[in-house]
Amino acid sequence: MLRYLAFRVGTMISTLLVTSVLIFTIIQLPPGDYLTNYIGELRAEGDSQAEEKVAFLREQYGLDQPLPIQYLRWISGFVRGDFGYSFEYAAPVSEVMGDRVFLTLVLNFATVLFVYLVSFPLGLYVARRKGSLADRSLTLTGYLGLATPNFLLALILLYLANALFGISIGGLMDPAYADEGWSAAKIGSMLAHLVVPVVVIGTSGTAAMIQRLRANLLDELRRPYVVAATARGLPGGFVLRKYALRSALNPFVSDIGDILPQIVSGSVIISVIMSLPTTGPMLLSSLRSQDMYLAGSFLMFLAILTVAGMLVSDIILALVDPRVRLSARRGA
Amino acid sequence: MLAPATLRAELVEPPLLAGAVERGELPPMRERLPDDPYRTDFEAMGREVGRYGGTLRTLETQARDTRRMVVFGYARLVGYDPDGVILPDIASNVDVEEGRSFTFHLRRGHRWSDGEPFTAEDFRYYWEDVVNDPNLGRNGLPRQLMVDGKGPVVTFVDDWTVRYEWDAPNPAFLPALAASLPLEIFRPAHYLRNFHARYAEPEELAQRVAAEGQRNWEALHFKHDQSYKNTEPDLPSLQPWVLATRPPADRFLFRRNPFFHRVDSDGQQLPYIDTVSMSIASAGLIPAMISSGQSDLQTTALTLGNYAFVKQGEDRQDYDVLRWPSGKGSRMVLFPDLNASDPDWSELLRQSDFRRALSLGINREDIAQAIYYGLARPAGDTVLPGSSLFSPDLATRWTRFDPDEANRLLDSLGLTGRDVSGTRLMANGRPLDLVVEFAGEDGEQTDVLQLVAEDWRRIGVRMLFKAVERDTLAARLAAGSPIVSVGTGLENGTPRPEDSPAALAPTDSSQASWPAWGLHFESAGRLGAEPDLPFAQEQLRLNEAWRRTLDMGEKERLWRRMLEIDADELPRIGLVADVDQIVVASRRLRNIPRTGRWNFEPGAFFGSHHPDTFFFAPPTATAQAQP
Numbered sequence: 001m002l003r004y005l006a007f008r009v010g011t012m013i014s015t016l017l018v019t020s021v022l023i024f025t026i027i028q029l030p031p032g033d034y035l036t037n038y039i040g041e042l043r044a045e046g047d048s049q050a051e052e053k054v055a056f057l058r059e060q061y062g063l064d065q066p067l068p069i070q071y072l073r074w075i076s077g078f079v080r081g082d083f084g085y086s087f088e089y090a091a092p093v094s095e096v097m098g099d100r101v102f103l104t105l106v107l108n109f110a111t112v113l114f115v116y117l118v119s120f121p122l123g124l125y126v127a128r129r130k131g132s133l134a135d136r137s138l139t140l141t142g143y144l145g146l147a148t149p150n151f152l153l154a155l156i157l158l159y160l161a162n163a164l165f166g167i168s169i170g171g172l173m174d175p176a177y178a179d180e181g182w183s184a185a186k187i188g189s190m191l192a193h194l195v196v197p198v199v200v201i202g203t204s205g206t207a208a209m210i211q212r213l214r215a216n217l218l219d220e221l222r223r224p225y226v227v228a229a230t231a232r233g234l235p236g237g238f239v240l241r242k243y244a245l246r247s248a249l250n251p252f253v254s255d256i257g258d259i260l261p262q263i264v265s266g267s268v269i270i271s272v273i274m275s276l277p278t279t280g281p282m283l284l285s286s287l288r289s290q291d292m293y294l295a296g297s298f299l300m301f302l303a304i305l306t307v308a309g310m311l312v313s314d315i316i317l318a319l320v321d322p323r324v325r326l327s328a329r330r331g332a
Numbered sequence: 333m334l335a336p337a338t339l340r341a342e343l344v345e346p347p348l349l350a351g352a353v354e355r356g357e358l359p360p361m362r363e364r365l366p367d368d369p370y371r372t373d374f375e376a377m378g379r380e381v382g383r384y385g386g387t388l389r390t391l392e393t394q395a396r397d398t399r400r401m402v403v404f405g406y407a408r409l410v411g412y413d414p415d416g417v418i419l420p421d422i423a424s425n426v427d428v429e430e431g432r433s434f435t436f437h438l439r440r441g442h443r444w445s446d447g448e449p450f451t452a453e454d455f456r457y458y459w460e461d462v463v464n465d466p467n468l469g470r471n472g473l474p475r476q477l478m479v480d481g482k483g484p485v486v487t488f489v490d491d492w493t494v495r496y497e498w499d500a501p502n503p504a505f506l507p508a509l510a511a512s513l514p515l516e517i518f519r520p521a522h523y524l525r526n527f528h529a530r531y532a533e534p535e536e537l538a539q540r541v542a543a544e545g546q547r548n549w550e551a552l553h554f555k556h557d558q559s560y561k562n563t564e565p566d567l568p569s570l571q572p573w574v575l576a577t578r579p580p581a582d583r584f585l586f587r588r589n590p591f592f593h594r595v596d597s598d599g600q601q602l603p604y605i606d607t608v609s610m611s612i613a614s615a616g617l618i619p620a621m622i623s624s625g626q627s628d629l630q631t632t633a634l635t636l637g638n639y640a641f642v643k644q645g646e647d648r649q650d651y652d653v654l655r656w657p658s659g660k661g662s663r664m665v666l667f668p669d670l671n672a673s674d675p676d677w678s679e680l681l682r683q684s685d686f687r688r689a690l691s692l693g694i695n696r697e698d699i700a701q702a703i704y705y706g707l708a709r710p711a712g713d714t715v716l717p718g719s720s721l722f723s724p725d726l727a728t729r730w731t732r733f734d735p736d737e738a739n740r741l742l743d744s745l746g747l748t749g750r751d752v753s754g755t756r757l758m759a760n761g762r763p764l765d766l767v768v769e770f771a772g773e774d775g776e777q778t779d780v781l782q783l784v785a786e787d788w789r790r791i792g793v794r795m796l797f798k799a800v801e802r803d804t805l806a807a808r809l810a811a812g813s814p815i816v817s818v819g820t821g822l823e824n825g826t827p828r829p830e831d832s833p834a835a836l837a838p839t840d841s842s843q844a845s846w847p848a849w850g851l852h853f854e855s856a857g858r859l860g861a862e863p864d865l866p867f868a869q870e871q872l873r874l875n876e877a878w879r880r881t882l883d884m885g886e887k888e889r890l891w892r893r894m895l896e897i898d899a900d901e902l903p904r905i906g907l908v909a910d911v912d913q914i915v916v917a918s919r920r921l922r923n924i925p926r927t928g929r930w931n932f933e934p935g936a937f938f939g940s941h942h943p944d945t946f947f948f949a950p951p952t953a954t955a956q957a958q959p
Binding site: 091158274 | 389396544545547555563579583609611612613614616617620621626801806807
């Protein structure tokens with residue numbers, strides 16, 4: 001198990017390294033840099049002095065140095081917790097990211113939890129009642145969830161949440177709590193505001209998950225060992241839990257790896273649409289203004305989140321299914 | 333309804349500050365105000381004396397929009413009034429001689445928001461320690477301080493008097509000080525000295541540089557010296573509301589400046605409203621947030637298209653939806669790039685008749701009806717009827733829909749060949765595939781362009797359009813890549829003869845019709861290209877003549893001549909004008925004009941209407957006031 005872990009962590013780090021190079025390259029691909037955008041912006045507001053203002057800033061910000069050097073400075077600082085400097089906010093990136101990283105974690109964790117808590121019992125339920133009205137209607141709802149554009153769903157649900165429950169539109173808490181410290185009321189407000197984004201981001205994942213569990217279980221339920229167990233008179237629920245479910249669980253767990261990137265990237269878009277104080281909106285604006293260290297650090301953070309999630313899924317998988325551990329040992 | 337002024341002689345402290353005054357942390361109102369505060373003329377402005385308190389909630393789309401508060405607050409050395417006249421504001425008076433000598437008289441006892449005195453020293457600091465400092469002022473004087481390549485002679489007469497003198501008139505000086513993005517010729521010296529190598533302890537300075545992740549003290553100074561960016565709560569300010577939230581945040585609070593220099597007609601210190609709260613939300617969400625009552629005063633992210641939607645929530649959320657006519661020359665303008673790098677296109681676009689044909693080929697009435705519900709006026713990009721320089725002939729020159737005439741003009745340019753799709757061919761066989769580039773992804777521009785494309789097909793011009801990022805478009809324009817780009821019209825649509833006509837001449841590299849020529853002028857001939865079309869040279873010459881003269885009659889004559897050339901030569905193809913800005917304002921909010929020109933420059937949107945006089949009526953009064 002330890003070797004398996006070490007192997008997985010090793011892959012993880014090399015993946016992240018490659019990702020960091022890619023991220024840095026892609027951010028630099030559009031023509032210009034933060035300062036050319038800054039000039040454009042000042043111009044649009046009628047500042048005829050923009051070019052001169054910016055001339056010496058390029059040197060101050062280190063934008064006159066070759067890209068590989070800029071990359072190396074950024075990535076070597078990263079390990080030490082120094083994520084570089086945000087031009088737009090004129091502050092170190094770590095200061096700018098602040099709460100957002102935490103709230104992003106909360107949002108993504110809540111969504112994963114939602115997906116699993118909803119899809120597991122429902123998947124079990126419909127697998128046992130294949131072809132029933134409940135099965136069909138749930139499947140239909142699931143497909144609707146998959147097919148509805150997330151932004152549309154978000155707007156409709158936000159409107160309903162406001163009209164029915166008086167929950168303020170946008171943000172992850174009522175504006176009144178924005179500047180206060182954490183209190184029970186603030187957490188309550190946050191939980192209420194979390195419902196809509198979690199449902200919106202989670203629906204498609206949930207629908208897919210239910211179908212996957214249902215299909216796996218149905219496969220298992222037809223297997224001879226299940227039939228044999230049932231024939232011996234073991235109760236249906238026991239057979240399902242002790243026999244079929246254990247084998248059907250494997251893909252369900254390993255799906256964390258698939259579902260996590262989906263949730264993480266989905267939450268960026270939904271955060272922008274719903275104005276959530278997560279990394280999403282800031283990531284988008286930093287990409288637009290080519291605030292490269294800020295954008296790069298956000299992207300790295302999302303990459304780390306994904307890779308770490310996959311690691312967790314692999315570990316759980318290894319715990320649930322000994323074959324995975326063994327094959328890794330044999331392969332190594 | 334209101335008590336007569338005599339009964340209100342007893343001045344009340346703003347409740348927000350009363351506690352601090354009682355505890356002795358703040359001096360009482362009389363001592364916080366300058367000896368001769370700016371007395372707002374409530375009677376002339378048709379305002380009522382208000383009451384203190386309340387939080388004004390508004391929504392912006394990006395955290396960087398904290399700068400909107402510098403525009404909204406609009407405290408300037410001198411500022412525009414709603415009619416476009418420049419009046420003293422922070423300065424109590426300005427003596428102008430021959431348009432070349434400007435003496436500013438400051439208000440004695442005026443203080444920065446942190447309570448430190450605001451004096452001539454703040455001007456001296458900017459002049460000697462910032463703009464003329466060999467390290468900080470490396471790029472030379474701001475352009476508006478240069479006349480014929482020379483800066484002013486600056487005299488610091490006494491603590492409250494400063495004089496700027498040039499050899500020749502500098503008509504750009506006062507407008508630059510009054511601009512929405514102002515030229516600030518003073519700095520909070522007592523604060524910025526902490527970051528200046530000449531004043532700060534070297535050790536302390538080095539520590540600060542390191543702690544804030546800056547490269548050197550110049551960068552540190554620059555970081556703290558950005559009053560317009562408005563991202564630093566510690567930076568002393570003269571605005572009515574001062575930033576209280578340190579970015580990054582999703583909601584910014586701006587608290588009243590206890591030392592603000594304006595009073596109402598009873599002598600009570602302004603502003604009335606204690607706090608402005610600015611929440612950041614995505615543009616798509618803002619109309620929904622308004623209709624759920626989450627904004628007290630809103631213009632950002634509101635277009636005519638949202639009108640019906642926000643109007644529905646009017647009574648439920650107790651707000652009014654107002655329409656303010658736009659102050660821009662035109663809502664949407666096609667800019668043929670006369671400096672386009674593509675030789676075939678450049679040759680065509682430089683021909684007046686080609687631009688005229690493009691203009692005649694557009695059915696503007698159609699656009700006004702289909703996109704703007706008939707609430708727009710089909711017109712070219714020129715001055716608006718509100719300006720004394722307006723004439724109907726200018727607005728309608730080459731703007732009627734006349735495809736036959738357009739076809740005739742194109743034929744006469746030798747563009748007679750056609751391909752199978754009916755698109756005209758250039759002499760060398762290239763089809764007239766005209767790519768129009770526009771910034772932003774809002775539906776409005778796409779919808780309008782689609783209609784223009786339909787119209788142009790009838791004159792054998794095929795339009796393809798392409799949305800790009802605004803910044804990318806600016807970079808592409810600088811390189812001469814676009815053939816035609818899209819933007820908005822003249823910034824000041826209601827100029828008076830004393831306002832600069834520079835926008836009509838190639839004077840600025842951000843002018844999309846001729847960025848290279850503009851850059852040439854801007855850089856005094858070092859960069860860009862010299863204009864080689866006679867009409868552009870003529871416009872430059874007239875603009876220069878306008879700058880030289882102090883005679884108002886002559887200025888007006890020059891303006892009219894320039895507008896005439898502009899309308900005839902069509903360097904900008906305007907589509908529709910007078911598209912209103914939607915303003916959503918809580919019904920409790922008082923003193924806000926029901927209508928006014930909506931314009932960034934001049935006027936600073938709400939700024940010239942003095943938002944410091946806006947106030948919230950008590951909730952009960954609202955019910956009574958509504959019939």
